[in-house]
Amino acid sequence: MVLKVFFPSCCSSAESGILIGRWISEQNSAVVLAVVHFPFIPVQVKQYLSEVQRLTKVSFSVLGSWSNSKQEKEESLSEFLEDLGTIFSHEPWIQISKEGDSKFWSCSTLQKHSNNSKEEEIVLVYYDQRKVMLSHLHPPLDTATSADHKADDASKLSAIFNTVAKSKILFMTDRYDEGPIKLTHWQSDGVEASIIVELMKQASVPACMLLTFLISLISGICRSRVLKFWPLSFLWSKLSTCEQLGHRLQHLQVISSIKKAQNQTQLMRKANVFVSLLIDVALGILLMSWLYRKNRIGHLADTLIPVADHIAEELQDLLQWLMGAPAGLKMNRALDQVLGRFFLYHIHLWISYIHLMSPFIEMILWYVGLSACLGLTVALCILSDIIALLTFHIYCFYVYGARLYCLKIYGLSSLWRLFRGKKWNVLRQRVDSCSYDLDQLFIGTLLFTILLFLLPTTALYYLVFTLLRLLVVIVQGLIHLLVDLIDSLPLYSIILRLCRSYRLAAGVKFRVLEQQDGKPLRLLMQINPLSYASVVQTYRLPTYSCYPKDSWTSLCKKLFLGELIYPWKHKGEKQD
Amino acid sequence: MEEREYRSASGAPIALRRRQYSASCRELVVRCPRLQLRSLSAATSAVWLAAYGLFVLCENSMVLSAAIFITLIGLIIYLHFVKIDHESLLVIGSLGIQVTSSYASGKESTTFIEMGHVKDVVINEAIHMQKVIYYLCILLQDPGDPQGVSEVVPLFQSSKPRLDCLIEVYKSCQEILEQRKTAPQPS
Numbered sequence: 001m002v003l004k005v006f007f008p009s010c011c012s013s014a015e016s017g018i019l020i021g022r023w024i025s026e027q028n029s030a031v032v033l034a035v036v037h038f039p040f041i042p043v044q045v046k047q048y049l050s051e052v053q054r055l056t057k058v059s060f061s062v063l064g065s066w067s068n069s070k071q072e073k074e075e076s077l078s079e080f081l082e083d084l085g086t087i088f089s090h091e092p093w094i095q096i097s098k099e100g101d102s103k104f105w106s107c108s109t110l111q112k113h114s115n116n117s118k119e120e121e122i123v124l125v126y127y128d129q130r131k132v133m134l135s136h137l138h139p140p141l142d143t144a145t146s147a148d149h150k151a152d153d154a155s156k157l158s159a160i161f162n163t164v165a166k167s168k169i170l171f172m173t174d175r176y177d178e179g180p181i182k183l184t185h186w187q188s189d190g191v192e193a194s195i196i197v198e199l200m201k202q203a204s205v206p207a208c209m210l211l212t213f214l215i216s217l218i219s220g221i222c223r224s225r226v227l228k229f230w231p232l233s234f235l236w237s238k239l240s241t242c243e244q245l246g247h248r249l250q251h252l253q254v255i256s257s258i259k260k261a262q263n264q265t266q267l268m269r270k271a272n273v274f275v276s277l278l279i280d281v282a283l284g285i286l287l288m289s290w291l292y293r294k295n296r297i298g299h300l301a302d303t304l305i306p307v308a309d310h311i312a313e314e315l316q317d318l319l320q321w322l323m324g325a326p327a328g329l330k331m332n333r334a335l336d337q338v339l340g341r342f343f344l345y346h347i348h349l350w351i352s353y354i355h356l357m358s359p360f361i362e363m364i365l366w367y368v369g370l371s372a373c374l375g376l377t378v379a380l381c382i383l384s385d386i387i388a389l390l391t392f393h394i395y396c397f398y399v400y401g402a403r404l405y406c407l408k409i410y411g412l413s414s415l416w417r418l419f420r421g422k423k424w425n426v427l428r429q430r431v432d433s434c435s436y437d438l439d440q441l442f443i444g445t446l447l448f449t450i451l452l453f454l455l456p457t458t459a460l461y462y463l464v465f466t467l468l469r470l471l472v473v474i475v476q477g478l479i480h481l482l483v484d485l486i487d488s489l490p491l492y493s494i495i496l497r498l499c500r501s502y503r504l505a506a507g508v509k510f511r512v513l514e515q516q517d518g519k520p521l522r523l524l525m526q527i528n529p530l531s532y533a534s535v536v537q538t539y540r541l542p543t544y545s546c547y548p549k550d551s552w553t554s555l556c557k558k559l560f561l562g563e564l565i566y567p568w569k570h571k572g573e574k575q576d
Numbered sequence: 577m578e579e580r581e582y583r584s585a586s587g588a589p590i591a592l593r594r595r596q597y598s599a600s601c602r603e604l605v606v607r608c609p610r611l612q613l614r615s616l617s618a619a620t621s622a623v624w625l626a627a628y629g630l631f632v633l634c635e636n637s638m639v640l641s642a643a644i645f646i647t648l649i650g651l652i653i654y655l656h657f658v659k660i661d662h663e664s665l666l667v668i669g670s671l672g673i674q675v676t677s678s679y680a681s682g683k684e685s686t687t688f689i690e691m692g693h694v695k696d697v698v699i700n701e702a703i704h705m706q707k708v709i710y711y712l713c714i715l716l717q718d719p720g721d722p723q724g725v726s727e728v729v730p731l732f733q734s735s736k737p738r739l740d741c742l743i744e745v746y747k748s749c750q751e752i753l754e755q756r757k758t759a760p761q762p763s
Contacts (some may be wrong), residue, residue: 002600002670121599156690509686510666510674512597521598528686
């Protein structure tokens, strides 16, 4: 079987010594993690290895010897290295030697207890230790979901990645440490660290505690009984701003928890939430500064009343059109006039109400605009709520029209059954035949005819107002879609994939390096980064997303029957 | 290393290059038909003629600059995302199989499949448009069921070599895959 040796590229220029690492016997591969230099005492090396093994739970051992000689190969050195094989008993004992600056190394193995006399092939795979240590392997989604996977069935590559990732303790000692063991690995020139990162780590604990305290205070106030009385609680549930604020509060709770993240997923989730909040607030403050400069918000408030007036006038024109002969259709004059006058009076009330509110609009808008500093998503939600409030009369008209139409349809269906001599059996939930009296039949047929001929008028009013309502719903839906996008986009992961693509690995790729006859096969193992689509899919933040409650067919059915539609359902809402 | 000329399923000339690095490592590269100058000039002239016709109609010179812009952007997108220059298969016995597609702009897209997941490499038939073509594919092992196949990964999808080329590639792959069956189990 082919023997695979994973050699870190940082150790290529190390001085002679012995190789330590992990031997994975199922795959016949040796992962070299560091080189221990002469002079060393074998007992101390074994002690050090067992201690590292105890701390990291990875089985370390001495794998072989490494000789880097600038001159010609010395016989005594090679014998000495072979003798080392007897001190550190390891099957097979790997000997790698490099002469001068040659790229082609010679590799051989010593097998004492094996019956196989054939020389087995050796494959030398170079890997970048720092990148492999920092990267996180993402298995393809179908293997990740199968839960009955045993650990040894798992990817062979993940065993290698895990070995390097868990041996962080080994990489903590650099060559300037005073100790019996002198190692060479990727950090042997000195442990790298960033002052800013360390300072932030120190400062984060008290900051998190303060934040947790503040959040618990705010959520305590929110949950207090005062705000739970019926009109207020109904208002909070209808305004999407409150939902968005609650969602962001939850996010803050996630970030400010003092517990360290257990695994990669939690860490990425925390980082994504943090960056998303930061960008949101930054964009919100930008928007706010743009709005308040040159008193744009004053202009906005000044145009709000004329816009509301304009909408009301357009609605009045529409109703006048409906009261005449809309699109050439002939309406029932009496019903037409009644409905038209009723809706016109409603609009008149609405306009007077708006004019009553007009002196206060600017001040309210000014203070409400300040809350844009909480985030761009909050500002968008406020916009959606303002649209909902301004078009409240359209919603009212839709409800009136729908109820009237619905009543008419139910009446018609019930009287149609009477016309045919049938009845709806409430107990059995089915249609049964029934013998009516003559006067019942007479009145029923009369009412049926009346309702049938009044149907087109009501249907037209219902159609017009439903279309208007659907328009408003679509606009609000688009705004909520944008808010959802900002909420759920994992910005930190995308930036990480852009700048440090080796951290998110989909797999590895091999490149065959220059070969020479008689020398082992040389391969370079590089990290294959995850594609952007998989990054977004894996690290998407969960949202309280609103998605269509009904399928197209049930929506059409509801529209036809005149049932009120609430097209967006929020996650977590109870099904009615 | 040897290189031989073959034909693709649509009749265009392709070349297969085989390289053996060691007893258990082989690389097979299929070079796709190159971008033809005449098709490139035909597309560019068509776009520019249409733009000139629009310019004559509406007298707005922005149309012409927009056409140039569109041609350039379209060409860059085509070379970077669509046109594949060569596809290669690197079989390393005991490690795995690596499938690489290199685009005309130099971008490479690689997938590495570990040897433990590979069940077999076979030649399959498929109905493509109005023809029946042969294609080479890797069968992946189903972890739960040793006899089952969890996924089929088709190879050389944009060069579509004909059966004679595929047989050469198939023979090379099978020589290495057989080694893992005859190799003694590790202690």
